Amino acid sequence: MANLTPDLEKWRLKILKVAESYGLDMYETIFELITYDQINQFAAYGGFPVRYPHWRFGMEYEQLSKSYEYGLSKIYEMVVNTDPCYAYLMEGNRMVDQKLVMAHVYGHCDFFKNNQWFAPTNRKMMDQMANHATRIRRYVDRYGVDTVEDFIDKVLSLENLIDRHSPYVQRSAAQSRNAAADVREESSEAALLRVNRDYMDEYINPKDFVDHQRAKAAAETTRLAKFPAQPQRDVLSFLMHHAPLKNWQQDIISIIRDEAYYFAPQGMTKIMNEGWASYWHSKIMTQDVLSDSEVVDFADAHSGTMAMAPNGFNPYKVGIELFRNIEERWNKGQFGKEWNECDDVQAKNNWDKKTGLGREKIFEIRRNYNDVTFIDEFLTEDFCIANKMFVYKFNKRTGAYEVDTRDFPQIKRQLLFQLTNFGQPIVQVEDANFENRGELLLTHLFEGIEMQPDYMRETLSNLQAIWGRPVSIATVQDEQPKLYRHDGKEIKEHAIGEAAKAADEKADD
Secondary structure (H helix, E strand, O other): OOOHHHHHHHHHHHHHHHHHHHOOOOEEEEEEEEHHHHHHHHHHOOOOOOOOOOOOOOOOOOOHHHHHHHHOOOOEEEEEOOOOOEEEEEOOHHHHHHHHHHHHHHHHHHHHHHHHHHOOOOOOOOHHHHHHHHHHHHHEEEEEHHHHHHHHHHHOOOOOOOOOOOOHOOHHHHHHHHHHHHHHHHHHHHHHOOOOOHHHHHHHOOOHHHHHHHHHHHHHHHHHHOOOOOOEHHHHHHHHHHHHHHHHHHHHHHHHHHHHHHHHHHHHHHHHHHHHHHHHHHHHHHHOOOOOHHHHHHHHHHHHHOOOOOOOOOOHHHHHHHHHHHHHHHHHOOOHHHHOOOOOOOHHOOOOOOOOOOOHHHHHHHHHHHHHHHHHHOOOHHHHHHHHOEEEEEEEEOOOOEEEEEOHHHHHHHHHHHHHHHOOEEEEEOOOOEEOEEEEEEEEEOOOOOOHHHHHHHHHHHHHHOOOOEEEEEEEOEEEEEEEEOOOEEEEEEEHHHHHHHHHHHOOO
């Protein structure tokens, strides 16, 4: 397999056989043995060494290299969601580390192949990334490094402004067209004179009059129509199709958007994915692969990965413990109406129906859930207490983090809020002809957390540069509805009620 040593290849085959015996189903997985410098390069490119050239990848490489050289961090494994899957092992790691990584990688590959949230992803993304790089290098040769890189910088600052759930929704364009036609038909019919007798209709509403009224109604509908008809969360797609861009600029937006959608499911399933891989590397290593002399080294490496500070959050730790908890509960029958309605603490502690459904349940969860639904359905108060998942705050007087609350609903609500849209603000295109001036209006779906002013200003600046006209965003700041407008030179702030008045005054001037 690639350039693996005979010993590594022997263990790879054994671990693969063990993983398949547990029911894991993976694409073919190609392991490559590379140096620490190469693995830092690949990690900087997001696992794709063929990716397009840009300074940010060099910056990330420098950070990873320095972190490794100073002993602050170390990349144990890296796996790419493609068919076949590509995984990288680092030269110089102990054999126990290499075996752990291979077992962990097979867990990831099973998750990539079978989880429904990965179903729409491009499994030939390695080839697609190479094509992207070729196209961008062509634009660099034609238009110059600074021009292309400056535009890429602007688009990269907007790469999170996509609709992460759109790949899972089938929308019918025909339905939208039919609905618009119905509206036009109703408008035109309202202008016709009412006739009580059918034979009089052609005299009261002659054909020329009817055609004129319908054309007039269609023109009025077009003039008054809001564009887009419905708010659009995929801001990158909207810019790509409607901003005044050159062909090469549209292509670059499509490249960055495609890659953003490719990586989105990994962010939506981080806890589950890492928890699933950790669950299986732990089981495979401890039950089938470890030798007696490797137990202590494995325990050291595994515990280091699973460590979670009191005020921190480790997706590896939460994921593996929650999968184990679910397996135990379903093996003992600790679910369903009878379990939920039981108020006897002693009975619950001794509850064991010996249903043996744990393994089947976790495979079902692996197939159908993402992090939000996983946490929402299976995170329990008992689990939070057992794993000390409390809300902490910093006490300035003592200079230490202290437990702020043990209230389970609040803990769960805060965790779900952080996971929804990756904790980032949800922004959507509201109107592309705001105030009938061709300006772009965005709205922020305010959910209690205000936008960071510096991030908002830079994002508006880059949006304005791409749109070519002033760009505004409606949000809430300091508990007041505000409208921020960037005209290419400066940002002005208005209270929502004052925005229309300011626009009218500017028009009068």
